Amino acid sequence: MEAILAENLTKTINPRGNKPVYAVRGVDLIVRQGEIFGFLGPNGAGKTTCQRMLTTLLPIDGGRAEIAGFDVTKRADEVRRHIGYVGQLGGADLTATGRENLTLAARVYGLKPAAAKAKVAKLARLLDLEELLDRIVRAYSGGQKRRLEVALGIIHEPKIVFMDEPTTGLDPQNRANLWEHIKTLKSRGITVFLTTHYLDEADALADRLAIMDCGKIVAEGTPAGLKAGISDAEIAERVKRETASHATLDDVFMKMTGRSLRDTGKGAEN
Ligand SMILES: Nc1ncnc2c1ncn2[C@@H]1O[C@H](COP(=O)(O)OP(=O)(O)OP(=O)(O)O)[C@@H](O)[C@H]1O
Ligand SMILES: [Mg+2]
Numbered sequence: 001m002e003a004i005l006a007e008n009l010t011k012t013i014n015p016r017g018n019k020p021v022y023a024v025r026g027v028d029l030i031v032r033q034g035e036i037f038g039f040l041g042p043n044g045a046g047k048t049t050c051q052r053m054l055t056t057l058l059p060i061d062g063g064r065a066e067i068a069g070f071d072v073t074k075r076a077d078e079v080r081r082h083i084g085y086v087g088q089l090g091g092a093d094l095t096a097t098g099r100e101n102l103t104l105a106a107r108v109y110g111l112k113p114a115a116a117k118a119k120v121a122k123l124a125r126l127l128d129l130e131e132l133l134d135r136i137v138r139a140y141s142g143g144q145k146r147r148l149e150v151a152l153g154i155i156h157e158p159k160i161v162f163m164d165e166p167t168t169g170l171d172p173q174n175r176a177n178l179w180e181h182i183k184t185l186k187s188r189g190i191t192v193f194l195t196t197h198y199l200d201e202a203d204a205l206a207d208r209l210a211i212m213d214c215g216k217i218v219a220e221g222t223p224a225g226l227k228a229g230i231s232d233a234e235i236a237e238r239v240k241r242e243t244a245s246h247a248t249l250d251d252v253f254m255k256m257t258g259r260s261l262r263d264t265g266k267g268a269e270n
Contacts, residue, residue: 001069003160003191004031010062011049023049025215036186038206039195045212047195048164055085055162084153084161092137098148099133109156123151127181143174160191179205
């Protein structure tokens with residue numbers, strides 16, 4: 001059984017008084033259990049619309065989808081039980097502490113107080129939140145808050161986690177730190193569906209990826225396989241266009257600040 005399956009997934013949006021917008025036009029996807037699947041594409045490509053259909057947040061207009069073997073339209077409750085969603089805006093209460101946010105979420109999922117406490121401790125360990133738990137979320141840095149959002153997204157131990165641009169707006173060090181945590185989820189057997197704008201992110205993390213454009217999948221495969229399909233002449237063309245050498249400022253920042261400098265809430269970031 002595949003973790004995520006989509007066949008001819010379609011979404012038409014009818015804005016009032018305007019022509020219909022074909023946000024998603026016949027998307028086929030197979031995401032295997034335990035893999036990190038990168039979902040790439042420019043602004044407006046249809047990534048979020050796809051993700052929202054797959055996660056039951058938006059009705060499917062055409063085609064069909066299954067999550068963990070359950071039809072997304074007919075078995076929405078089962079689907080919701082099996083997935084976690086880490087949206088870009090985030091759902092944490094900024095006026096509460098991390099511990100309060102996590103405890104409330106655990107209680108909403110039906111855990112008794114003692115079990116909720118144990119669950120919060122476990123997630124805090126997993127996502128390096130231990131020293132931040134009793135701090136109010138408003139005072140978290142971007143990276144810390146994003147880790148809390150991930151913890152909130154997996155509190156019910158879903159097997160499949162959807163993340164919509166989890167590292168957008170983070171500095172390179174916090175991005176790298178979150179990457180490590182995403183890999184940890186994978187090592188726990190969790191399937192990660194990762195929407196991102198960053199090519200390097202998909203390259204570093206994804207076992208396989210799909211690139212969307214104008215509502216359609218235009219390329220799909222492993223990062224290495226996709227890159228192997230690019231000819232030397234095409235690379236030469238790009239190098240001509242770009243002013244940078246092969247290294248980027250990201251490389252320099254990482255070299256100077258040290259990737260091993262871990263973000264543990266001891267003031268190492270910002
Ligand atoms: N409610 C809506 N009303 C009108 N158009 C919409 C609506 N939702 C999405 N669209 C259009 O559908 C297309 C796909 O949007 P979507 O948000 O899925 O793109 P995206 O790939 O997630 O882009 P981004 O990278 O900017 O997040 C866009 O052209 C968008 O303007
Ligand atoms: Mg989007």
